[in-house]
Amino acid sequence: MPKFILDGREIETAQGKTIIEAAYENGIEIPHFCWHPELSVAGNCRMCLVEVGNPKRDRDGNIEKDENGNPAIAFIPKLQIACATPVSEGMVVKSVSEKAVEAQEAVMEFLLINHPLDCPICDEAGECKLQEYAFNHSKGESRFIEEKNHKPKRQVWGPNVMFDAERCISCSRCIRFAKEVAKQDVLTFVQRGDHVSIDLFDGTVWDNPYSMNVIEICPVGALTSPDFRFKSRVWEMSFNPSISFADGSGSNTFLGVRNNKILRIQPRTNMHVNKYWLTDDARLNHYHFVNENRVTEPMVRVNNVLKKTTWEDAYSVFKEKLSKIIPESIMVLGSGKATNESNYMLKKFASDVLKTKNIDFLEHIDKGMEDDFLGCADRTPNSTGAKTIGLRNNGPVNKDNLVEKINSGQIKVLYLMEEDLDGYPEIYNAIDKLDMLIVHAYNDTELTRKAEIVFPASTYAESEGTYTNIHGRVQHFEPALVTKENLRTMGMKLSRWDAFGEKNDRWTKHELRSCRQSWKILSDLGKQYGKDWDYKKSKEVFNELAQNISEFNSMDYNLLDKHQGVELGKAANPDPVVINYTSHKLKPQNDENQFIYATYNAH
Numbered sequence: 001m002p003k004f005i006l007d008g009r010e011i012e013t014a015q016g017k018t019i020i021e022a023a024y025e026n027g028i029e030i031p032h033f034c035w036h037p038e039l040s041v042a043g044n045c046r047m048c049l050v051e052v053g054n055p056k057r058d059r060d061g062n063i064e065k066d067e068n069g070n071p072a073i074a075f076i077p078k079l080q081i082a083c084a085t086p087v088s089e090g091m092v093v094k095s096v097s098e099k100a101v102e103a104q105e106a107v108m109e110f111l112l113i114n115h116p117l118d119c120p121i122c123d124e125a126g127e128c129k130l131q132e133y134a135f136n137h138s139k140g141e142s143r144f145i146e147e148k149n150h151k152p153k154r155q156v157w158g159p160n161v162m163f164d165a166e167r168c169i170s171c172s173r174c175i176r177f178a179k180e181v182a183k184q185d186v187l188t189f190v191q192r193g194d195h196v197s198i199d200l201f202d203g204t205v206w207d208n209p210y211s212m213n214v215i216e217i218c219p220v221g222a223l224t225s226p227d228f229r230f231k232s233r234v235w236e237m238s239f240n241p242s243i244s245f246a247d248g249s250g251s252n253t254f255l256g257v258r259n260n261k262i263l264r265i266q267p268r269t270n271m272h273v274n275k276y277w278l279t280d281d282a283r284l285n286h287y288h289f290v291n292e293n294r295v296t297e298p299m300v301r302v303n304n305v306l307k308k309t310t311w312e313d314a315y316s317v318f319k320e321k322l323s324k325i326i327p328e329s330i331m332v333l334g335s336g337k338a339t340n341e342s343n344y345m346l347k348k349f350a351s352d353v354l355k356t357k358n359i360d361f362l363e364h365i366d367k368g369m370e371d372d373f374l375g376c377a378d379r380t381p382n383s384t385g386a387k388t389i390g391l392r393n394n395g396p397v398n399k400d401n402l403v404e405k406i407n408s409g410q411i412k413v414l415y416l417m418e419e420d421l422d423g424y425p426e427i428y429n430a431i432d433k434l435d436m437l438i439v440h441a442y443n444d445t446e447l448t449r450k451a452e453i454v455f456p457a458s459t460y461a462e463s464e465g466t467y468t469n470i471h472g473r474v475q476h477f478e479p480a481l482v483t484k485e486n487l488r489t490m491g492m493k494l495s496r497w498d499a500f501g502e503k504n505d506r507w508t509k510h511e512l513r514s515c516r517q518s519w520k521i522l523s524d525l526g527k528q529y530g531k532d533w534d535y536k537k538s539k540e541v542f543n544e545l546a547q548n549i550s551e552f553n554s555m556d557y558n559l560l561d562k563h564q565g566v567e568l569g570k571a572a573n574p575d576p577v578v579i580n581y582t583s584h585k586l587k588p589q590n591d592e593n594q595f596i597y598a599t600y601n602a603h
């Protein structure tokens with residue numbers, strides 16, 4: 001383990017680490033553009049230039065001493081790049097010396113020569129590494145009076161990525177990502193000198209399932225998403241940590257929210273799960289249902305028409321209608337989309353209130369989405385949790401014989417929690433033979449319209465809870481959107497702009513939905529039946545679940561947050577807490593586990 005001195009601080013690091021790695025592991029940022037911890041070292045931006053010295057040795061190999069008796073250091077005349085220089089014993093590195101800072105400022109001046117001044121209309125503004133460094137590591141002036149180079153703009157690389165060649169600083173992160181992580185080696189440098197640009201090899205398209213990750217790692221606004229372009233300035237948004245709803249991978253995400261709508265989903269670093277990456281599918285296809293076409297109030301069927309009503313009325317209608325039904329004719333389906341907390345409450349409600357053993361959940365599998373990284377055949381975020389909690393108990397009626405039991409008249413009531421029956425047409429078609437369908441639903445659909453009672457359920461973006469991914473990792477997440485239920489807590493968390501306008505705000509008229517988390521609906525219903533289920537927070541349900549289900553024993557939200565998730569049965573021995581590298585400091589950092597750079601002034 002070599003020890004070296006960085007800006008006067010002694011640091012011990014593993015053999016083979018480069019200066020930049022050792023620095024960031026100890027909370028020190030050395031400015032850089034092309035380096036990224038998950039990509040090979042390219043060493044082409046020169047932003048990480050530092051002074052490097054090594055102990056002087058005499059002819060016998062002994063370290064020479066200076067006049068104070070300390071090892072004499074011989075500095076290499078030329079500055080070295082910290083991203084490609086391995087640390088060695090006794091090395092001395094200066095990253096904020098006059099010489100180093102002057103070099104970093106010179107690189108910034110060079111990079112900005114041809115970079116367009118279109119920050120006011122650039123999507124990256126507010127979260128741009130170049131913009132940030134222009135502030136922190138540059139003189140703030142240019143001596144360049146000639147015409148800037150002009151290069152192609154709005155080039156379509158693929159379905160989800162657009163390229164603006166003028167903004168590119170030729171760091172090659174995108175090229176290396178394509179080759180090394182996405183394994184689709186289609187990007188390359190073309191031309192030379194100030195004409196250099198990035199291009200696709202002839203006849204290729206950047207259409208990888210991971211293609212949009214280049215947008216995040218691009219240090220400037222050269223790569224943008226057609227899905228997000230010009231939708232919002234990032235400083236008008238809040239970025240709240242969440243877990244991907246797309247599949248069972250448990251990928252960590254940030255939900256970019258403005259005006260109570262999700263505008264963007266992007267990866268949140270978790271080195272134990274998704275590292276720095278996210279699939280395009282997880283970014284693009286799992287937020288529209290949150291923003292649009294929602295069930296916003298409880299509804300009950302009156303004279304064969306669904307009518308909006310109050311929660312209290314919906315609860316009492318439920319009790320009244322269910323009073324005529326024997327337990328054996330009730331089938332309860334939980335969901336791999338619902339949190340562990342909601343599935344736990346559903347199981348409790350089915351056994352303690354409805355007294356039925358008929359409980360199960362449906363899997364949503366698509367083998368075509370599977371790959372050897374984050375792509376996952378399981379299209380729900382929590383089927384592993386649903387199984388672990390015991391929804392699959394092989395009761396007398398289960399998912400396999402449900403249609404037959406409905407058709408034979410044995411099952412008269414179907415209680416569906418956060419399940420849309422997508423991919424199960426035979427169950428959907430049997431619904432008309434039921435006496436009653438009760439749903440906890442997100443959206444207003446054909447299925448919802450068949451129900452006798454509709455409870456509007458909070459989506460993952462409006463809930464606090466946990467999901468268990470396909471590898472058994474339990475991860476906690478909090479709401480990113482405001483509902484009537486979480487108004488008080490979210491009102492403290494979000495700015496007024498992020499959340500929603502008030503009646504007198506003329507700039508917005510977003511709906512404030514009266515949806516509730518399913519565990520809350522079930523505990524309220526339990527109270528109708530005399531149960532003392534007075535859970536006020538998801539945490540209270542989780543704590544009970546963790547006591548009663550052995551795989552969750554000793555888990556709590558604090559432990560899950562600290563370790564960015566804990567595997568089932570491993571609460572006593574969780575994965576170590578690791579440092580998460582953040583490329584763009586101005587990108588969202590409101591996750592406690594994010595690595596925060598040490599601050600120091602280079603000037």
Ligand code: SF4
Pocket residue numbers: 167168169170171172173174175198214217218219220222223
């Ligand atoms: S497009 Fe972005 S990531 Fe790719 S080389 Fe240019 S600056 Fe780097």
Ligand code: FES
Pocket residue numbers: 031032033034035042043044045046047048049081082083084
């Ligand atoms: S980060 Fe070292 S040369 Fe680019």
